[in-house]
Amino acid sequence: MKIKTYSLILFLMLMVSPAFAQVQIFMGKGSAVVINDDKAAATKIAYEAAKRKALTEAMSSLLHKGQKDEVNFNNKKSQLLKGPYTYIQKENQISNYMKGKMLNIEISFAVDMEELKKLLGKEGVLVTENKEKNKAQFPGVMVIISEEISGKINTVPYTTAVITDYLIKNEFKVLDEKIVQKNISQEQAVQAVNGNMAAANAVALQYGSGIVITGKTAVQQSSLKSGGGMQAYGANITMRAIKADTGDVLASASADGSFPHINAMTGSRKAAEQAAMNAIEKIVKDIEKSLESSxxxxxxxxxxxxxxxxxxxxxxxxxxxxxxxxxxxxxxxxxxxxxxxxxxxxxxxxxxxxxxxxxxxxxxxxxxxxxxxxxxxxxxx
Missing domain, CATH: 3.30.70 (Alpha-Beta Plaits)
Structure with missing residues (x-):
């Protein structure tokens, strides 16, 4: 009766607490055989088993099922269960009884879920939630690409559309390429592409973008010819994603593309687009990996x-x-x-x-x- 009264008091305390919304109760049961009448040793073993079960349930409730979170948790579970236990607000023994030589314990733990979430995020377990949160806060992206085809500047780069479309499909906010082409001079674009961070900073922040993806694409006609009179075209692109305000490089990539075609314009465009797709896939993969951290x-x-x-x-x-x-x-x-x-x-x-x-x-x-x-x-x- 006394134990039930304590449980009721704990429950009422949590109900009236302003932090109740983020506190949840998790129960754990544990048992151990009493050897040589050493009940204290059995109690300790049973208590630890009950605690592990309750805290495992608490941590598991925050995981995104079927995602990378579960793999990370299973790899780090034993270490996480050793503490620290800053997220445990209260614990209460619900029952403690003998059944033959078996001692059985049930414990309740009041867990601050926000504190636990912070811990799991910091330990690299909640990568799915970290990624979603960081992506929602990820600044807008400006794409500035310099493109040469057979030594001549292409003022409307084929690669820009491929990169922009891929970023949008992966839920990044991207500045409209038409605004970039209309408002940024060729000189500004060349400076940004060539690593002039002052130029990249000024251009990006002027239009509210925190990230600049800069790159150079070069397309050349190959000396090799395919069957049916088609000419081979090859492209290479180097690309970097840079924080406009600090100059930190988030990711970089270099990629090639090739395409045979009877028409020079089509062959050049297809080769450039293929190179751009190969590069932006790597850039996005690296950026999203960095977003997994809390x-x-x-x-x-x-x-x-x-x-x-x-x-x-x-x-x-x-x-x-x-x-x-x-x-x-x-x-x-x-x-x-x-x-x-x-x-x-x-x-x-x-x-x-x-x-x-x-x-x-x-x-x-x-x-x-x-x-x-x-x-x-x-x-x-």
């Missing part, structure tokens, strides 16, 4: 700041923000500090959390925000 790399700048203040800021960020997993000081020059942050969440969440934080004698005010970078101004109170 951790995001964020570049931040803080100014004006002296070195003592910077040391204090780094200490406070490490101590007070549990979702920051790593801080690397990139540079400090002329009262401007640049830091690389690893954050378990989206960049908007990070910016909000910092902006709302009371640092005591100062605040960090967001003065500029882009998909991979946040600029802060340190303001004394």
């Amino acid at each position: 951790s995001n790399g964020i570049v931040i700048t803080i100014s004006p700041i002296n070195y003592k203040q910077l040391a204090i800021v780094k200490q406070l960020l490490t101590r007070d923000f549990k979702d920051i997993s790593a801080i690397k000081q990139n540079s400090f020059n002329n009262k401007v500090a640049k830091l690389d942050i690893q954050y378990e969440g989206g960049i908007a969440d990070f910016a909000d959390e910092i902006a709302l934080k009371d640092f005591g004698t100062f605040n960090l005010v967001v003065i500029q925000f882009s998909p991979g970078k946040v600029d802060f101004e340190l303001k004394m109170k």
Whole structure:
């Protein structure tokens, strides 16, 4: 009766709690044989078995069935069940009784599902959910391709349409290629393609794109001829996906294509399209692989700041923000500090959390925000 009363109290506490929506109860049963009247040892074994069953059920409830999540969980299950148990809010013994020499225990665990979800995401288990969430927050993509056919610039690249269509089919937001062709000069395009990050940054951010896919395509007529009077055409493309605001390369690829045809224009187009498809498939595969992580790399700048203040800021960020997993000081020059942050969440969440934080004698005010970078101004109170 006493145990049932405790269970009712626990249930009522959870019901009135504001966090009830994210707390769920999981039950586990365990048993062990009592040897040489050592009931304490049997109790420990039975308790651990009950705990494993309950927590396995809790973790399994967050997995996407039939997806990569299940494979990852099975590979990491034994380690995950060793802790840490930051997601367990309460535990309660429901029953403890002997049946012959067998000791039986039933335990209930109140699990904070959001905390558990964070842990599984951080450990690389919930790749499906991480991927869906990161993809929804993935910035718009601008495609800038320079294309040469037999040494002459093709002002309306065949490869651009192939790349854009493939990105859209894979649920990426892409800037309309007609807007790019209409508003970006050939000089700007060439600068971006040739690795001028200032040019790529200016062009992409001007149109609200956080990612630039740049590349060069070269199509040549081969000296080889196929049967029936057809000429062989070969194409090569090199391509990179770059964060416009930081210059970080997300993925790169080089690919070839070939196509025999009696018509030079058709043969060149088909070869270029084949090369583009081979390259963009690899680019997207690499990007989507990176989206499986719950951790995001964020570049931040803080100014004006002296070195003592910077040391204090780094200490406070490490101590007070549990979702920051790593801080690397990139540079400090002329009262401007640049830091690389690893954050378990989206960049908007990070910016909000910092902006709302009371640092005591100062605040960090967001003065500029882009998909991979946040600029802060340190303001004394």
